[in-house]
Amino acid sequence: MSQKSTALNAISLPLNQVNLIEASAGTGKTYTIGSIYLRLLLQAGENCFSRPLNVEEILVVTFTEMATEDLKRKIRERLTAAILVFSEYYEKQDKAIFTGEHQFLAELLPYLEDIPTTLRRLKLAEQNLDLASIYTIHGFCRRMLMQHAFNSGVHFNLKLLKDQSDLLKQFANEFWREHFYDLPFHLAAFISKELKSPEDVLNDLGSNIGNDFSIKLDKPGLLEMSLKEFLQKDITKNAKVIEKIKDIWLESAAKIRDLFDEEVVKKDESCLNGRSYSSKTILSFVDEVTSWAKNRADITLNETLVKKFTQSALDNAIKADFKKKGVRITHPAFEEIEALIEEIQPSDLFKKIILYHYRQGIQKKLLEYKANHPEKSFDDLLRLLKEALHGEGGEQLAELIRFQYPFAMIDEFQDTDALQYQIFSKIYHNKNVSGNVGFMMIGDPKQAIYRFRGADIFTYLKAAKEANERFNLGTNYRSSQPLVDGVNRL
Incomplete structure (x- = not known):
């Protein structure tokens, strides 16, 4: 397995193997997909496929419905343009017409059987493009589950739940x-x-x-x-500790209130930091905790108690000049409560569990x-196909799919997660794959870090390692060096 990435040459790219094509935005990725598509239809170029394929045999997977329609449109445009250019060449026999974006067609010429056969294949592909196997990942999975219902073990009348x-x-x-x-x-x-x-x-x-x-x-x-x-065990244990804390507080509530009442009278002379214990709020804090302690139904820990009335919290709130003199506000209840708080598991942990x-x-x-009903969600489609491929009879199902689609391309491969890769790896890249099979993964490695889009960098790295060869598209046609320099300078 080669780890080195080499510059891609669309005319000589090997089609009977597993390849990773690394393509940043603006490097002609869609154009390259179209070029590979033409080669497959015409069985042309170096290292070409073993036979010409029709549009129904070339699987192209994208990640959105919009991308699917856009790719179909661009492939149709390439087919139409190729038909026009080859028709003109057949009439005039002038290679000068292969200019600009049609240069690739000139490179195909030496590998073509004859122009009439080429035109016949291209026109047939154009006419049947509505039948082309260009799907979203979910669309592909749904189609496979329904077409191979016996092998996948799902309902023949599968219904897609867009909202569950x-x-x-x-x-x-x-x-x-x-x-x-x-x-x-x-x-x-x-x-x-x-x-x-x-x-x-x-x-x-x-x-x-x-x-x-x-x-x-x-x-x-x-x-x-x-x-x-x-x-019954852990939350009840917590509840008993909290009940004990409440008892300790209520036993001393009157004395604790008197203790802080003295600090309110002192106001500016209070030893407590006014930002944490202002004279306007300190007694309301005491009353809040007392009210909580009287409510036996509440078995969660009061936050005000934790933040204001443990001994360490009070020690930290003593003003610096008073702290130097050794002044403290103490009561046995504060230390007892703090020790009991240490035994308590936080309620947010309980909520998570x-x-x-x-x-x-x-x-x-x-x-x-869903095992007993035909309704399935989008995520179920992927899970069910993966389980079918990796379960009993999975090899036979994979072989059926390879027979149906001997060649496959995944566009925007950087957005592929582990589950999706397991599906295609099982079909196109395992020890049982033999014969005429091709698989292309096309994506931007720099975007493989975007987890919020479903990308999984580790899946990308695994796929890159397992590919037979890695290629890259190094020329950016959407930008220019002065623009890049200007943006960098800005």
Whole structure:
């Protein structure tokens, strides 16, 4: 496997292998795709394909419907232009017509059987271009699942769900009923405060609920427990500690209020930093914590208590000149409460763990539903084809797809994720692939870092390593050196 990238020559590019073409914006990527397309139709150029292909046998995968239509339009333009130029050449036998953007056609001439045959193939391709196999990744997966339903194990009458929000809402409500309705009061109150409702849970989980999800914990054993066990054991343990904190506070609440009341009277002479404990707010902080302590249903830790009424928080808030004199505001309750706070797991960690189980539960319900119903989402299409290709009978399915599409190109390959690459790698690049098969990955390595677009830099690097050869398009036709210098200077 070659790691070195060489300049691409569209006329000699080997077509019977796996290639990675690295092409930045403006370097003629779409033009190159069109050139490869012409070579495949005409079986022309060096290292050409073993036989001429028709438009239905050349698979081109892009990532949006708009890109798909744009690519079809540009390939049609190349076909039309080639027909006009070759027709004129056949009449005049003058190579002078192969100028500018038609130079590539002149390079094809020595490899063509004869011009009438060339024109016949090009016109047939132009007439059938509406049947061309140019799809989005999801469109390709859907087509394969339906055409090879027996091998892929999906419903023949597969229905594409563009919006599965109703299903998600149904399963979120079911999970809430199944896991939270029979909880003890203190746990139900915790769930109500932290999660609020099934609708809020769906908002927290986000739109990619069907994707794999994991969280990193200092104590991974917390995820190994069932949700019921976790709620009854860890959250109840937390609740008991918080209940003890509340008891300590309420026992001393009157004295604590008197303690800070004295600081309010002192105002400017108070030893406490006024930004953290102003005379206008300090007593309201005390009253807030007292109100929280009296509410036995609230088993979450009060933030004001943590930030204002632990001994370390108060020590840090002493003004510098008072600190030098050794002045402190102390009460046994502050140290006792601080020690107990150290034993408590934060409620946001508990919420993450509950959401993790919630997500797993909804995913399971979705998978079970879709396994027994024809409805599938966009993400399901990729997952199902990948599972079919890597499961029992996967080799046969891959062979059927290769027979249908002996040559494939992926445009914007830098936006390919691991799942998508596993699909095409299984079809076009595994030890069982033999015979006349070609696979081109075309993308911009500089854009492979954009995770928000679905790109996965590690998938790109893996594909680059596994390709038979790497080529690059080094000339930028969309810019010029003075423009680049000007932008850099600016």
